[in-house]
Amino acid sequence: MSPRSPAALEAAHLIDRLERLARLGEDEPLNAAQWEALRYLARANRFSRTPALLADYLGSTRGTVSRTLAALEAKGYVERVPSARDGRSVELALTKLAEEAMKRDPLLALAEDIERATGDGAAALADALRRTLRHAIARNGGRAFEACFSCRHFRAGVHASPRAPHHCALLDEPLSDADGTAICAENEPAAA
Amino acid sequence: MSPRSPAALEAAHLIDRLERLARLGEDEPLNAAQWEALRYLARANRFSRTPALLADYLGSTRGTVSRTLAALEAKGYVERVPSARDGRSVELALTKLAEEAMKRDPLLALAEDIERATGDGAAALADALRRTLRHAIARNGGRAFEACFSCRHFRAGVHASPRAPHHCALLDEPLSDADGTAICAENEPAAA
DNA sequence: GAGACATAATTGCTACTCGAAATTATCCAT
DNA sequence: ATGGATAATTTCGAGTAGCAATTATGTCTC
Known part of the structure; x- marks a missing residue:
């Protein structure tokens, strides 16, 4: 319950703060x-x-x-x-x-800020955050809700149809490319 | 309003999600x-x-x-x-x-997750997020609320007293080491 | 130093939000 | 068929958010 690294603590505060700033940009009546x-x-x-x-x-x-x-x-x-x-x-x-x-989601503005701040380091940032999310999920036992293609039930390119080349071995359903990048409640990350 | 990089967008979503997960861990009656x-x-x-x-x-x-x-x-x-x-x-x-x-702030648990997920990369993560925050602040014109010592009014070690060796040139007040690491509403980041 | 105006904080009020528990409908296993 | 799980909704009460009005104090100007 007590991180040793001040940098990790600062990062946690920054995540908290960035999320709140993003929320302030919410314009729609939502x-x-x-x-x-x-x-x-x-x-x-x-x-x-x-x-x-x-x-x-x-x-x-x-x-x-x-x-x-x-x-x-x-x-x-x-x-x-x-x-x-x-x-x-x-x-x-x-x-x-x-x-x-x-198209006016304030998270898009945050994504732009990230892009400007990190340049091509955005991928490294996303990686670090994704790994962090997996630890957080493991800690509190929730669902991962990650992208379909990252799941251990995902089978890439097993169908002839170009409209639905992939397959979900859990639900036994064909999957399009778009399906593959969507998040899925049943996602179980492939073996580490 | 439309980021070109999918990684930046994913990072924004992860920030959003991590913050929400942290909030679920809030136990106190708050x-x-x-x-x-x-x-x-x-x-x-x-x-x-x-x-x-x-x-x-x-x-x-x-x-x-x-x-x-x-x-x-x-x-x-x-x-x-x-x-x-x-x-x-x-x-x-x-x-x-x-x-x-x-001491039971759920952000501490998030900081631990960060530590475990990034190891000594936590500093790089904090850096990327801090730079992102500066862009976000610049975009919406709010106060930075960063640490005192990072401010252009901060004067390090100008007093003899070991209890308050530093000084704030804006408020004209002596500052302790602890003061220097606290966040300040008047913070104006030192020249880029 | 008196008056005008700005600022700090609070409060009255309304609309909205959340979650626990109860309710209804449907599915599934035996 | 029936008992038990699950999906979604509704009822209800406590709490929250923000706008606008209010009070008190500071500050500037003449």
């Missing part, structure tokens, strides 16, 4: 939780866009998420469609309005 | 804003511990901060002492209870 929900839905693959998984991602309760989604739906950012596979479940989709809003 | 306030007060020098500057740091209004502080005072984490220098102002101080709570 609160922080609603932004986070949109970001998740924009990046999650089609198997992962449900209220329950969103609640897992956000680390909040299903009740709260249900409210968040109701607010987003009322404002026209999200649609809730009953699932064809599971009568209890709902599939979430972003509207055009949300797609437009995501 | 909300996110209250934790942020305690963190600021724990790190700010004696010239910077006022409600108005805290509001600047948090990017929220003075009214909101006043309520946050009232909640913290009611729970025994903060004391509000009328300022001797300015009858309108209040000086804020952490109680023993708060000092204890800071």
Whole structure:
């Protein structure tokens, strides 16, 4: 519980501060939780866009998420469609309005700041943060929610179809290139 | 508003996610804003511990901060002492209870994760993040709130007294070593 | 030094948010 | 068929955020 390195502690404070600054740039009539929900839905693959998984991602309760989604739906950012596979479940989709809003996501401004500050060191920064995230996940036992292609169930290029060349061995579903880069609730990082 | 580098965008998402994970670890009966306030007060020098500057740091209004502080005072984490220098102002101080709570700050756990994930690369990570913060500050015109010794008004070792060897040329006040590492609302980074 | 104006902090008020618990509907295993 | 899990929602109460108004104090000008 006590880091020995002052640099690591400073980095933690900086992460905290950068996130808050990014939040101040949120212009749309959306609160922080609603932004986070949109970001998740924009990046999650089609198997992962449900209220329950969103609640897992956000680390909040299903009740709260249900409210968040109701607010987003009322404002026209999200649609809730009953699932064809599971009568209890709902599939979430972003509207055009949300797609437009995501182009003004303050995280994009943060990404620009990173780019300007680090130049081609951005990859090293992302690496360090990704490794940190894995430690954090391991520590508190949550889901990784990493990109599909990094998962141990991902099988690259096993189908002839150019539209869905990859495959998920867990869900037994063909995957497009775009699917591969989306985040997945079932992601289990490939063996270290 | 659109970063060219996928790595920078991923890094921004990771910062966002790490911050949220850290927040989930908050155990005390304190909300996110209250934790942020305690963190600021724990790190700010004696010239910077006022409600108005805290509001600047948090990017929220003075009214909101006043309520946050009232909640913290009611729970025994903060004391509000009328300022001797300015009858309108209040000086804020952490109680023993708060000092204890800071030892369980979830940011410490994040710092540990960083340490484990990056090893001696933590300094490079902190550097990259600090540079990013400066860009973010420059972009939205806020205060830097960086460490006193990094300021252009800081004069190192100009006093004979070992208890306060340094000096602030802006406030014309002697500074201890501890003062030098605290964050200051008046900080203006030394010339690039 | 009196008045005008700026600043520090707080409070009244309203709208909103969160989470725990209860509720409803559906799925699945036996 | 039935009991138990799971998905989503709703009810309800406590707490929070921010705008605007208020009070008190400092500062500048003439």
